[in-house]
Amino acid sequence: MRRETRIVQVGNVAVGGHHPIAIQSMTNTQTSDVCATKEQIARLQEAGCQIVRVAVPDKAALSAFAALVAGTTVPLVADIHFDYRLAVGAIERGAAEVRINPGNIGGRKQVHTVIAAAAKHGTAVRVGVNSGSLPQDVLSRFGGATPEAMVEVALLYSQEMQSMGFDNLIFSLKSSDVLATIRANILFSAQSDFPLHIGVTEAGTLLYGAVRSAVGIGVLLARGIGDTMRVSLTADPVEEVRVAKEILASLDLGLKLLRVVSCPTCARTSSELIGIAETVEKNLEEFSHLPLKIAVMGCSVNGPGEARDSAVGIALAPSGAVLFRGGEAIELIPLREAAARLTEEVRVLAASLTK
Ligand code: SF4
Known part of the structure; x- marks a missing residue:
């Protein structure tokens, strides 16, 4: 039975509720190379990717981002670390969603500035909690990057953003450890109805990554958890989409394939x-x-x-x-x-x- 979550609109794709589980991937071209990135986005879309994430690490990438948004019909997620101004810039340039880790974006004031911009433009925000970048005080309290520590951080961010009147949120709790990823997502989904983006981070090359992702994502999906997903592979991102589709088809979750x-x-x-x-x-x-x-x-x-x-x-x-x-x-x-x-x-x- 699918866990019923809130519905968050990511461009023209509705995530959560009873909407189909959306397949995501991420480009690995230089974002500033508009031609190459556009071409990869088109390949991903053709393969069945419904939401594409693009890293925006600097001003050159930000300048290219507007051209990428204008040149595609698939919703684009801007992946931002460290500099909140890039997140605000991507929102202003038409990002369907920004993916941030509030712990590394510069502080509370900066997070608030990003959320205010997202609220103004109707942009979704994915809060990405990764076991590799939890705050030091939480690590000390939980004795490491445990699933419980990840959930605590995600719930704190959730409360903080809702206290600003913002709830256009999707959460992800990822670890390269399959069991930790499963446990963190199960614990979070028992305490929150925000939609979840699921995946096993840094899963590995094609074979190992596909297996680890299929186990981690598959267990969660079979328990009704997960509203959008990415299979992370050290490979051509189109392979991520192929594996994601096979996982969904294996579990009879809306996709029927040959x-x-x-x-x-x-x-x-x-x-x-x-x-x-x-x-x-x-x-x-x-x-x-x-x-x-x-x-x-x-x-x-x-x-x-x-x-x-x-x-x-x-x-x-x-x-x-x-x-x-x-x-x-x-x-x-x-x-x-x-x-x-x-x-x-x-x-x-x-x-x-x-x-
Ligand atoms: S179908 Fe026949 S050949 Fe194939 S594994 Fe089974 S017994 Fe062996």
């Missing part, structure tokens, strides 16, 4: 099956948005059942691969043609679906 079901292989099948499955998966990337199940199975143990249960599938047999379509075995094909034939069948099916 899924290639393939068996892990064993002594009952040909070693060629792994190559066939990889080729099929690659061939079908262009159809990833279609809600189809495709089976690539190694033998007659689970193969026919899984293939029959799929839109199209193959199950290897001693003399080749049995091709299934719509629940029926329709043809025996040579192994070397299996990947191409299966791809062709999906192409035909996709064309009929998109007519």
Whole structure:
């Protein structure tokens, strides 16, 4: 059951309540390079990213930010550290949201100035609490950057900003430790109904980062926690979007994607099956948005059942691969043609679906 949170508008994307969980990513180009950043924003949007965060570390980036806002339809979040004037500048230049860590923006007066600007322009503010940058007094009191310490800091910021009459807020509590991230978000969501941006920070390179993110984000989403999410990867940000979509689709949270079901292989099948499955998966990337199940199975143990249960599938047999379509075995094909034939069948099916 999804936890019901307040609804915060981030540009044209509503975050929270029962709105779909919004996928975010962050550009890694130099923000001041407007062409490169615009191009990356467009790639992210095309991949399915609904909110894009852009670092604004200096005046050159701030100057570019207005051009980026004007050049895209996806809401942009300005990521600001240390200098509150950059946050105010980004708000004035049309940021849909600014992401700040109130602990490093210069002090209470500076935080108030940012919040006043956000209130004036209707800009959302994401308060990012990161285990790596908690205030010293809280660290001493809690004996380190514990989940409880993160929650305490987030709730303090929440009270302070609400006391200013501002509640256009989204919170994030992130750690590179998966369990700490999970616990912090569970504790926070039990005490606050502000929407949560979830993710495991500094998760790692593609494989490790995807696994760690899937575990951390997946556990939270399965408990109904999380209104927007980012998978942090040391990789092309488009990969972050792909992984995020797979996490949402795995949990049946509003996204239905093409899924290639393939068996892990064993002594009952040909070693060629792994190559066939990889080729099929690659061939079908262009159809990833279609809600189809495709089976690539190694033998007659689970193969026919899984293939029959799929839109199209193959199950290897001693003399080749049995091709299934719509629940029926329709043809025996040579192994070397299996990947191409299966791809062709999906192409035909996709064309009929998109007519
Ligand atoms: S489907 Fe057949 S080949 Fe594949 S893992 Fe199962 S038993 Fe082994």
